[in-house]
Amino acid sequence: MxxxxxxxxxxxxxxxxxxxxxxxxxxxxxxxxxxxxxxxxxxxxxxxxxxxxxxxxxxxxxxxxxxxxxxxxxxxxxxxxxxxxxxxxxxxxxxxxxxxxxxxxxxxxxxxxxxxxxxxxxxxxxxxxxxxxxxxxxxxxxxxxxxxxxEFRRGVAIYIGWVAQARSAAGGPAESLERAAAVGHGWALAVITRALVRARYGARTPWEALADLGRIYHVSQLVDLADIMSTAGAGASIYDTLLSKQQALLAAELAAEKAAANERSERMDFPVVALLVCFVILLGYPLLANIR
Structure with missing residues (x-):
């Protein structure tokens, strides 16, 4: 049936x-x-x-x-x-x-x-x-x-710059990390702040907490920041090092955005090509149908 x-x-x-x-x-x-x-x-x-x-x-x-x-x-x-x-x-x-x-x-x-x-x-x-x-x-x-x-990677790029500024103002390593996280209001900074607070009242160092966040969110620059701050002494100049990490992260994000934009542009080429092919077939069909 x-x-x-x-x-x-x-x-x-x-x-x-x-x-x-x-x-x-x-x-x-x-x-x-x-x-x-x-x-x-x-x-x-x-x-x-x-x-x-x-x-x-x-x-x-x-x-x-x-x-x-x-x-x-x-x-x-x-x-x-x-x-x-x-x-x-x-x-x-x-x-x-x-x-x-x-x-x-x-x-x-x-x-x-x-x-x-x-x-x-x-x-x-x-x-x-x-x-x-x-x-x-x-x-x-x-x-x-x-x-x-x-989103977290973008927030970390901004956070690293703020840590560099807090450190240049003669702040201690742990103090600089907390002061920089308290500046903004994004969710990424809230995650970092909460991790630092837990480390302060727990049995861990703030750089260990940041390193764990970097591994979970796949942000190697945050792990590098934790390593730098763990070795920064009271007067050690790490301003330029932190800025270079921030620039590297921003450059990587910009390259990823450009690659995504190029991919979206390439996807838009297919509908245009399909439309042109259909248009050529529509124009050529009467001619081919009348060929004996």
């Missing part, structure tokens, strides 16, 4: 709508960068809800060494975003189940309309959507963490 294309299109639309509804319900709102905390995975008590309860029950049973290939938590990226592993695990499992169930709903709706389709079609579609939805939380976390690292 032939399937009406209109009914088939409606079924695909209903299945896609179901997937979008599930995604909207399960994906939490992305927190603004201004409220990102210092890198530390949020404890379960800080994010109550059924997602945390389900994730807390699933985590010790599913996240094991033999299942690390499929359920390897991106701990470092989740820590940057302040999202607990339990919430990530619940989203991953729930979206995968929704992806598997959506084609079954489509097949049931088609059967209710009296349409029969091969069993292979909904099965293959269920596997494809299930795999895509299962990996979707990983892609979201990875992209969000990449954006956070980029």
């Amino acid at each position: 032939a399937i009406d294309p209109g009914v088939l299109l409606a079924g695909f639309g209903s299945g896609g709508g179901l997937l979008l509804i599930g995604q909207a319900l399960l994906r939490p709102a992305r927190p603004p960068l201004s409220v990102l905390r210092a890198p530390a995975v949020a404890p379960p008590e800080s994010a109550p809800g059924w997602e945390m309860r389900v994730g807390g029950w699933l985590a010790p049973r599913l996240v094991r060494p033999r299942t690390r290939l499929l359920l390897r938590p991106p701990v470092e990226d989740l820590a940057i975003l302040g999202r607990p592993v339990e919430l990530w695990l619940t989203q991953k499992i729930a979206l995968g189940v929704i992806g598997l169930a959506a084609p079954a709903v489509f097949a049931a709706a088609a059967a209710a309309l009296g349409l029969r389709m091969p069993f292979v079609f909904p099965t293959v579609l269920a596997l494809a959507t299930g795999v895509v939805m299962f990996w979707y939380p990983d892609w979201v976390v990875r992209d969000a963490a990449a954006d956070a690292r980029l």
Whole structure:
């Protein structure tokens, strides 16, 4: 029995709508960068809800060494975003189940309309959507963490210059780091300030805290800053060294921005070329059709 294309299109639309509804319900709102905390995975008590309860029950049973290939938590990226592993695990499992169930709903709706389709079609579609939805939380976390690292790198470039100025004003190494972090109001400086405060009241040095931040956010210049400040004595002149680090970081950011702009420009060439090809075909078709 032939399937009406209109009914088939409606079924695909209903299945896609179901997937979008599930995604909207399960994906939490992305927190603004201004409220990102210092890198530390949020404890379960800080994010109550059924997602945390389900994730807390699933985590010790599913996240094991033999299942690390499929359920390897991106701990470092989740820590940057302040999202607990339990919430990530619940989203991953729930979206995968929704992806598997959506084609079954489509097949049931088609059967209710009296349409029969091969069993292979909904099965293959269920596997494809299930795999895509299962990996979707990983892609979201990875992209969000990449954006956070980029913003943090830009904040560090400004912070290094302020540290150089505070140090040139005869401030001590630890004092210069804290004074420079207290100047601005960006989320990157808030992360640095919180790390320095924790180091001051803890058993760590401020340069150790900065070095950890640099490794987590993949900012080597922050690690270099920590090394420089750890060896700076009371009168050591490090102003020029810090400025050179700032210039190197700003130059790297500028080069990355130019590369991204060039890539976007190259992507815009394809629609123009496709439009020109279509235009040539449109003009040449009458001539070719009249050739005998």
